[in-house]
Every structure is written in C-alpha cells, then in structure tokens.
Amino acid sequence: MPDLSAFAITKKWPARHPERLQLYSLPTPNGVKVSIALEETGLPYEVHRVAFDTNDQLSPEFLSLNPNNKIPAILDPNGPNGQPLALFESGAILVYLAAKTGQLMPTDDAARYETLQWLMFQMGGIGPMFGQLGFFHKFAGKDYEDKRPRDRYVAESRRLLQVLDGRLASRQWIMGDEYSIADIAVFPWVRNLAGFYGAGEIVGFDDFREVRRVLDAFVARPAVQRGLAIPPAP
Template structure:
C-alpha cells in the first residue's frame, strides 16, 4: 500500500494520475496547504521542504518502507517500481527524463508564477504579470513545437513527462493562454484529458479544495508563514 500525502494541486495530481495509471493500491491522505498541514512535524518528517506531495510506500525496493518527496522523484520511483511510462531503452529513458526535468525546472515554477501574479498577488504588478505571462507563452510554444513532431512529449509513447506536464496546463486560462495559438498542445491536452486514469486522478481530493479567498490561508501559502523557523 502506498500512502500519498497530497492536495488537489498540479503537483499533487501528477502523482494521483500516475498511481491511477499504474493501477497501484494507494490511500490519499489530505494535507490542507491552506490550513498549514504542510508545517506539522509529522509531514515534515517525510517532506522536509514542506511541499506536497510525498509518499510512503510500505513495500520499498528492499521490502522495507520508503518515503519520498518531490513529485518528479516520486514519478521516477513509481515508473521504476512498475516498469511503466519511462521507456525501455536507455535512449528512451533519458529522453523522457529530459522532458520531465523541463517540467520540473520550467513549466511548474514559471506557470505557477504566472498564475500567482495574475490571480493571487494582493497588488497587481504589471512587470511581473507581463514577465510571467510571456514566459508561460514561451513554454507553451516549446511544448507545441515538440508536439508538432511527436504525439507525446518524449516521442511516440505516453510517459511520466506527459503525466507531469498535463496538470499544469489545466489552468491555461489563468496563465493567459489561448489554445488557438497552440493547436498541437491542444490536441495533446484533449487526448490526455480523456484518459480514464487521468479523469480519476484529477478527482482525487478535489472535493476538499475551496476557492482561495481566506486571508489566513493566503498568508500561509504566500506570506510570512512560509518563512518561519521550524
């Protein structure tokens, strides 16, 4: 059994989708990041960076429990555990990993900033809005050009690179994106959206999430609470 400590965010949904795609037995344990659950000592013991998701697999590589944080690392671990969605040859695996790193280092952080400054920032800063909206469009352009050549990000097969990237594109409107400008990415988005495991994965814990309107929750997520010594 795998316990996944998570919340219905793009990074959380990456792992929810992967678990559904792999058909693994798991239990979703909510970590309400608006309430500060990510700062409890219990959660920090498995996720020292106080970010979701994290997992505890009771059947680790040596038959003993293992805990992991960082969504990309979790996807690689689950791909290794099941032999799915990473590729078979070394060439395929490295190609998949480079697109996974593209998501981890670019798509997630930059689209997150676009979303923040366009939607959540208490003061509208035109420079920040323009900077991150333009970067979002640049990244979608990279994705669109790749998908003009191959059905999926890493080639002909669906991989953890697609699983990692897709949840971030679900908020395209909040990132200032018009799908009409990225037809290949839109084709990919629609195809992945319709996968049964993806449909199940994005519903995990989704009924617990509420609109972020509470000032205390905003401070926990974006304000001084993030920087307190623990």
C-alpha cells in the same frame, strides 16, 4: 503486515491499509501528477488529504516526511530491498513509480534519458513559470500597479508553450507514440494555466494547436479523470 509505526506521519494520518503505498497530497498540479501515475499503473495506494487551510503541511508529522513542507509525498511500505521508503518531490516520485512498476518510462536507455529531459523541463520551467504567472494574474499580484513582473511571466510562459508545441508536432505524446511520466508531469500544469489560473487569453493559448490537441487527449484518459479528483474534497 508492514509496520509503519516508526514514521511519525502515521500518527496524524493513520494507515488503514499499511500494506499499500501511502499518498499525502491535494489535487494541485503537482499533487495530481502522482495520483494520476498511481491510477495509470494500478498500484494499490491509500490517500491522505493534507489540508492547506489548516496548515497540515506545516505540522510536525508532515514535516517528518517532507521537511520542505510541500505536497505530494509518499510512504511506500514495499520500497527497495523490501524496506519502507519515504519520498517527496513530485518528479522524483514519478521516476520511482515508473521504475517500481515498469510502466510510463521507455525501456531503451536513450529514450529513458530523453523522457527525464522533458520531466526536468516541466520541473525547472513550466511549473515555476506557470505558477508565478498564476500568482500575478489570478491572485495577489493582480493588484500590483507595476505589471512588469506579470508580463515577464506571460512572455516566458508563452515561450515554454512554443517549445512544447514544437515538440508535439507530428507526435501523439511528448515521447511519440508512448505515453509517459513526461506527459503526466507537463499537462496538469498546462490544464491549470488555461483553466484554474484563467490565463489562457493572456498567453494566447489558442495559438498552440498541438498543445491543445494533446491536452484534450490527456484529460480524456479515464485514469487522468480519476487522478484529477484525488484526494476528494471533504
């Protein structure tokens, strides 16, 4: 039985199944990337809810695993060379899970790097831009008289949707017929933009037929439906 007692995070969130991968998360667009990937691969895991309303992400225990105080983070008792591995940043975790399981990533070298390219497209573009638009459209930013910040993120979000729409033309998924971590990274954010953020109308979401088509296929996957609700509400 693996011993995780050396990791301070297990003091606040004890592992009932220390032989399983430990997930510390919330069902946000970044959080569900990892829960969806875990559900898709079938890798056994135990989930722990990091509650923002009680500032769990700022606790010393969580910071011992992720000093950047963001979810998701994982602790894998069966990491490389049989040693425990603590890892944060959702993109890095997706790459790790794909490598660990041999799933969700093409085996061809060129296609693998192309998949990573689209993963970085989400990490560097879609996530930050959609998130800023969400702030200025749904949250505190809506009270600002100066609408130039909001309009900047509307324009950039629309541009990113155009790039994605073009990529998906005549393709089932971002990488063609093969579903991958690129899709798992991108589509929770697309879903959030049109759903939780309520920004579908302002970005003209209905204009992007290919994006809407693939989003529908994504959310119809049973593993995605399960992953979107992990961790469950208390």
